Amino acid sequence: MTQVKASMHGAISIVNAIATGKGATLGISLGIEATITTESGKGIFFENRESNLSARLIRAVLDTSVPKSELEQKKLRISVKTEIPSGYGLKSSSAISSVISLACAKLFKPKATDLEILRDGVHASIQSKVSITGAFDDACACYFGGFSVTDNTNIKIIKSEKAPDDLSAIIFVPKSRRRGNVKKLRTLENVFVQAWELASKSEYWNAMTLNGLATTILGSDPRILTELIESGALGASVSGNGPAIAAVAKNDRISNVKRVFSSLEGYTMVSPINNKKAEVYEV
DSSP: OEEEEEEEEEEEEEEOOTTTSEEEEEEEEEEEEEEEEEEESOEEEEOSHHHHHTHHHHHHHHHHHSOHHHHHHEEEEEEEEEOSOTTSSSOHHHHHHHHHHHHHHHHHOTTOOHHHHHHHHHHHHHHTTSOSSOOHHHHHHHHHOSEEEEETTTTEEEEEEOOOTTEEEEEEEESOOOOOOGGGGGGGHHHHHHHHHHHHTTOHHHHHHHHHHHHGGGSOOHHHHHHHHHTTOSEEEEOTTSSOEEEEEEGGGHHHHHHHHTTSSEEEEEEEBOOOOOEEEEO
């Protein structure tokens, strides 16, 4: 029996990649951990609720990451523990696909590079129809931490750098999970191009706020973004395709920014920025 444990973190959007195939993201400290145990036998077994809910995506990662001969000779037990709310634009799917891909690499492809591990997760996300673009930008921020600026279409990292340590994301998770029609984002393609170009020059907060104003086409009230900036947020945006809204602020402005969300139906989370790279080890 061999057991490995992999861990990484969630992320928030700086620039949504759906309209252009190019995105930017920032790592946050909400964590995710996957444990994979191999035994003699055959079959894939999901040990807990989180794993069961993500079974389709996890199976797609296994099909991509594990040689077929190994799948036919080994019984795999999989457990996922996550702090990342799913279905709100906080990169839970990218975190799952990447953390499973990392654990599989440790077991079956010990010489795999970071990029190969991420590519396996991205291909599985497209194959399982969890993501339109494969969400390479999201996967990079979950895996490396800090800021990631990427060309998702060509699976290429344009920029990866650490964020200042004195920042936190203030995230509003609305009661309703309802999302707008993401196809509408393509009507604002030129705006997303401008936001991405700002991010590629490290002008992350301007990029994030421009992205935020554009993504209100999905149904958010743009006045919230204005109030967040007025209250001290450096940048604010719908995260992913929503419906969560994220603002980034220096730690001494957190309470001011949180107050903007206090009258809305839902709950607010504060998550420090994460600059730590994913880890994997044999238990």
